[in-house]
Amino acid sequence: EKKVEAEENKKSEDKKESDDEKKSEDKKEFDKKEEKTENKKTDDNKTEDKKEEKKTDKEDTKKTEEKKEPENKKDENKKTEQNDNEVKVDYVNHAASEESDEEKETKAKKKKKFIIASVSSAVAVLAVTVGGMVFYVNSNSKYFDKGSKINNIDIGGMTIEEAKNTLVDFENNYKISVVFNDSKKVIDGSSMGFKFVDESNIDDCLKEQNKDTFFNKLLSKGKKNFDLEYSFEDVKLNNILDKMEEFDKAKxxxxxxxxxxxxxxxxxxxxxxxGNTMDITKATLAIDEAIREAKEEVDLNEFYEKPEVYSDDANLIKKKDNLNELIGVKITYKLPNDKEKVLDGKTLKKWLKKDEDGNYYKNKKKWNKKLTEYVDKLASEVDTVYKEHEFKTNAGDVIFLRAEGYYGYLIDKENEVKQLKKELKEGVNVEREPVFTRKEAAPYDDNYGFGKNYIEISIAKQHMWIYKDGKVALETDVVTGKNDGKHETSKGAFYAFDKRTNKKLTGEIKNGRPEYIVWVKNWIRVTNYGIGIHETSYRNRFGGNIWRRNGSHGCINCPAKTMPKIYEIVETNMPIAIY
Known part of the structure; x- marks a missing residue:
């Protein structure tokens, strides 16, 4: 292999020298072309100098030549640069194409050897690593893996005995906090016999750890959390809980x-x-479970009964605003004798209806009923018609007039109800008098409501006084109704609500005919059932005891010569006191 490699290297070096020589020749050829290009540029420059010498003196021709000259220079330079670039590109392409097939083959063999060496090294490293880890795992079978826990208590790296001691120490110092809605109580583990169900379970934990395959340990990094159950004495725990006031139903x-x-x-x-009402059964089970799991705290708030509606409830807020708008009206009644009566939310609240859940709402039927009742009560407090009236007589005595007359205050209940409904609907605050049908002539402190202009008639004295501005303007004897239990003159507080001249008076109808028919020149009505003040032309005597045996049919008879003056002085609505 070395010999073959040496031969290949020699061939490569020879080839390299040949290539270098080739490149040198190419370089020389390139330099020659560069020299020709430079010579061409010099010739061009000389041509330009000659053109400059041949310029004419004419101004227009000179400007034309000046414009053309730069453009010609640019075109020639551009051509020269293009020729240079073509020469360079040819040189580079020629050099690149000279790489031989042998050189490519040599490079491929070198790359293959590098890959084989790299893979071999990686396999060796992996084998060493895995072997080391297997050795470590197998040698650690008497210890809990680092990071291992029993019931979240760290026993990593401990033997069984060390783990037992650690857990016993936890057992002896165990406490659990019981969190109520507004308090917290601590229960000591020793007070309820808190301990492990079986300490031998710790041995089982280590065995379970060692059963794990190498790759499982590798993936979990040896960490494992074991759950062992604790035990306690139910009776002792229940006694402790029974003594807590939070579990006292009576409280x-x-x-x-x-x-x-x-x-x-x-x-x-x-x-x-x-509140503090709690589901004791569920709460006790939660405590039981927490102790068995050796938890240090158990929260019982979820076992309390809770309100269904809170103060920030949007519907409740809206209802409040609507009701306040409904009852937010204030009607201030200005009553006789400088008195006041106020209708506001305190009363209007009672006109609302309340459902089973204690929610208020407006029921139209109840609302209208209460409104009418309110006006009725107002009238009963204010009305003075058909009630006794205090009165100061001409003799200076203060008496009570009989409750038969209709002089005084009288509320028009029908129209008052309409007015009040309107004001409540509009939601406006108002100060006003009630809607009256009748009113007294003066406040109570002004002659008990009779004021300074009034008529006084004494049945016993058969005399009449007419007052103007607090003084007697006219007085006269009279004859009142016969004292026979049928034709007596009514007693009480009245007023002159009608004045007529040339009035026809007709008596009671008997057998289809009136008991009498009399024409009078001056007539002042006192009651709405026929009693009035008028002259009697057929009488010559008045006063005394005439009324007892020859009295009128109920009217107040006056002398004919005095009656015109009486008619003139008396005004409509003037109070009349008869006693």
Whole structure:
């Protein structure tokens, strides 16, 4: 092989020398061409000099020649460069094509020898490595592999005895933290007899490790985690848990959902109550399992009953806003005698309906019913018609007028309901009086509501006083209704709600005919059932006891000469006190 190789090397060197000579000749030929190119450039330059000498004095011809001259130079230079490049390319191509078939064969043989040597070296290294690892694995059968664990306790590199001691030490110091929703309790392992079920299981762990094939160990890098079960005494653990107040059912508080409550006239969200009611069975099982797995902590929060609705619930927030818009109205009633009554959320809340879950909502039927009831109650508090009235007589005595008259405050309930519905729907705050049908002439502190212009009639004295601006403007004796239990004049607080002249008075109809028909020149109505104040032309005497035996049919009879003056003084709606 060496001899053949020497011959091949000799041939290669001879070939190389021949190639070098060839290349030298090519180089000389290339240099000659370069010299010819340079000579050609020199001749061109001389030609250009002669052209310069032949320039004419004419300005136009000179400019033309100057423009053509650079262009001719560029074209000639371009041709010269192209010739040079062609010579160089020919030289390089010629040299490259001279590589012989023998040289190619030599290179291929060298490459093959290199590949064979590389593969042989790699196989040798791999064999040494694998052999070493097999030796290491087989020699480590009495020790746990590095990184091995029992119940997450590191026993890597330990013998069985060392691993046992490590685990016993863990057993003796074991504690588990029990996490409640607002507290944490620690249970000592020794207090519940915590230990391994069987220490011989540690031997089994090492045997299991050694059963592994070399390649399994190679892939896992020798790391393995073994799970061994621990044991404890159930009775002792249950006694410990029973003493914890978190497991005392009597102290457990059920969770409460976030809900709406009224506060200062507005709905607000009452935050949820988490409570501490726990599923004791599931919690105990979780603790049991954690101890058997030697865990150091067990969280019981997942076993607590939890609220279904929290304070950040979007639906709850929306409901709060809607209800506040509904009951956020404030109606302030300006009542007689400088009193006020306010209708706001505190009352409107009671008009809402509440479902089984404690959620408020507007039920139209209940809402309207409560609204009507509110107006009825308002009227009962404010209305003074058909109620007793305090009154100060001409003699200075304060008496109570009988609750028969319709003088006073009277709320128009039908129109008040309509007005209130409208205001609540619009959601506007309002200050106003109720919608009245009738009102008193003055506040209560002004002569008990009778003011300074009024009429006073005393049945006992058969006398009438008419007051203007707080003073008696006119007074006269009168004759009132007969004291027979049928034609008596009504007593109470009234008002003059109608004035007429030339009024026809008709008595009770009997047997198809009125008891009487009388025309009067001046008529002031006192009641809506026929009693009034008018003159009586057929009477000459008034006052005294005439009314007892020859009284009227209920009207207040006045002297004919005085009645025109009375009619003139008395105004419509003037209060009338009869006692």
């Amino acid at each position: 457990m508080v059920a969770p409460v959902d976030a809900h709406l409550e009224m506060e200062d006239g507005d709905f607000v969200i009452e935050k949820e109550i988490l």
